[in-house]
Amino acid sequence: MLTIITRRIRALAVIGAALACLNPAWAADYPERPVTAMVPFPAGGSTDLMARAIAQELTDSLGTNVVVDNRSGGAGTVGLAALARARADGYTVGVVPAAPLVNQPHMHRTPYDLDSFDYVCQFFESPQALAVKPGSPFSNLEELVAYAKTHPGELTYGSPGPGSLPNLAMEQFLEKAGVDITHVPFAGDGPGVTALMGGHVDLYMTMSNVIADRDLKSVAIFSEQELDTLPGVQTAAAQGYDMTASWWGGVIAPKGIPDEAREALEKSCKQATESERLGKVLDRLGTQAAYLGPVEFRAKVEAISKTNGRLIEKVLKNRS
């Protein structure tokens, strides 16, 4: 029995060695071993599914296994802290949505900041939309704002959590519209969307796909253009509120990874974003592949961090 097993292991080793020879030439130095892709959210969530999809693309283009490692907790901050602490050798990268980068550090002390990371690429972005409960009388922002102006504090809106991207985007909108709608935070879209479907909150701000999948009505989409998945829903800009909001993120790494690794990762990441297979997975998850190179990605992180920092200061800290 034992000899059979050892023989099998040997056979596997030979096959493995043979496969390793098939790698592209530049992979000879980096990567020499599997790469860990840290995901700061639990397995099975949208972030995780996207991370697994891009990990598969990176596996193919880097020629080594890219293994997803979920480090969840603290709205993504635990995972980012672990990533910032990880050895900057290019064998640990993070697949992260923007919130723990651009929001959480403004809410409380985190053992990392924007400078703790190297930015590889943004690879996904999906616009947010404002949904209304079933049977709601509102069909556009104008009606909503008019009602909210005459009935201050009567309406409620839900978000997936305090300080989440949709929470801050909605506050940005409320600031522009000059109305007061009470925020009811939920522990994620699961309970939140159900509460909207059951009519327990009047409005719910989240990613457009969450709304489109469930046949909910929305009053505005916060993107540059209208979406096919939400037919007939006008953009906020078209309704006179010049703003966009999305859920976005990409691949980052601990600061100071070797140039060779960085170049390989940047190249693979760009390649992955162009892949049809990834596009399909992202499409099913209701988001789109949207590539930004290292420089633009970093600039976007910095810009949005600034806006959200101001909003957090205003709405979260002054309210209570």
Place this chain on the structure above:
Amino acid sequence: MDALLSALSMLAAPDALLAVVAGTLVGIIIGALPGLGSLLAITMALPLTFVLGQGASVALLLGIYCGSVYGGSLSAILINTPGTPQSAATVLDGYPMARRGEAGLALGWATTASAFGGILATVILAVASPLLARIGLKFGPVEYFALGVFALTCIVTVSRDNLAKGLMAGLIGLFVAVVGQDPVTGYLRYDFEVFDLSAGIGLVPFLVGLFALSEVFWRAAERVNGSVPVIRSAFRCPSLAELRRRFSMLLKSSLIGTWIGTLPGVGASSASMISYAEAKRSSPNRDKFGTGEPDGLIASEAANNAVTSGAMVPTLSLGVPGDPITAVMLGALVLQGVTPGPRLFLDNQELVLFIFLMLFVANICMFFGGWLMSPLFSRILRLPEPLLMAAVVVLVAAGTYSINGNPFDLLVVLLAGIGGFLLRYNGFPLAPMVIGFVLSPMIEQSLRQGLLMNRGSFLGFFASPIASGLFLITALFLLWPLLSRLRKRVFSSATVKE
């Protein structure tokens, strides 16, 4: 009809059947190991679903899901440690039974109740899924709060020896869960500027430390006194007569579990406690709860396995996962090209039927798997105690660390273990602490959401008929001993007058 036929042919595929059997057995083992839970088991299988076909993937995941929820009861009964948080309430009566030398029967009841709960819930799911999903929508924050408060009455149940100490332990549990990010403002509370505390105290490390590690300390301390109970028992199925006698308990607990499963965000851990509280309220054997009463075991196990099927209701029909475990299942389905939601029942009927049938098969596998494997687990108890305890420590540490790869979790295990030991030493029951800890986030968040929605008024909580009903049941339950004493006094004084 065509849909049923194609679902049956999907079911009969050898790879699907093999996947469900393998998944169930692996699930039982992982569930039985303290610290390793359903979520970890399913996550580990996730990469496999990239390779397997749609049918086999779904079968594998469902098998693991059912098996792991059941597996947690094995260690709950045998070593006083819930293998998964879902089995926290199983400890209360399962372990006393084992100590009394009835480990085999306890395992038999747990297996029977789990399979019964799972199967009944599957049948209900198959018949009433869209309807149940609509009822689930009626539950908003206000109703969740009322449900959480009702579940808290469990604390009274499990601290019969000393209510004051039980309540204190419950309060500690409620409080420990408050550490971390405020669910409404996002502020950090009680983090003492320690970053690791900002994510809160994890349920698994807390639970595992409190039960498993403190049990190790306890046995080590007990050994000095030389009183080590040796449990010798094989798997024993409850007799038909017993089964008939406790049938109503099985039925009710399964229904509670199914129903709670359909509510998003409540989960199997709370469900087994709610079911336990209700059993304690209504069982004819309620006085014996906490001392090794099969009804308590049934209440917990039937409910937590019924949740597995119940939780598929909102997942499949609304596309809203009920708990993190079904969130992973949802994710796996999405990756297989299936979009759960209201349209799934129309567009992909054969897959929905296949899922129901597979859940059915998984529960049957689970029963036989439990039958086959629990003697193995009860034999583990006959290992020399120092060896067993050392193994528990290793498992606890490895299992807990494997979840988040966070060393801080190990510190939590150690501190919870020491804390648990000290509490037990001073006669505090541990169960209320877990009850408080598990229910705290749901109660706090729903209370504060409800207040936000009602503009700070508590009166709004009573405007909901569902919530009012639950509050009424809670009040009756708490006042029952007082009322019955009053009734007795009135009755006896009346007879004296005669």
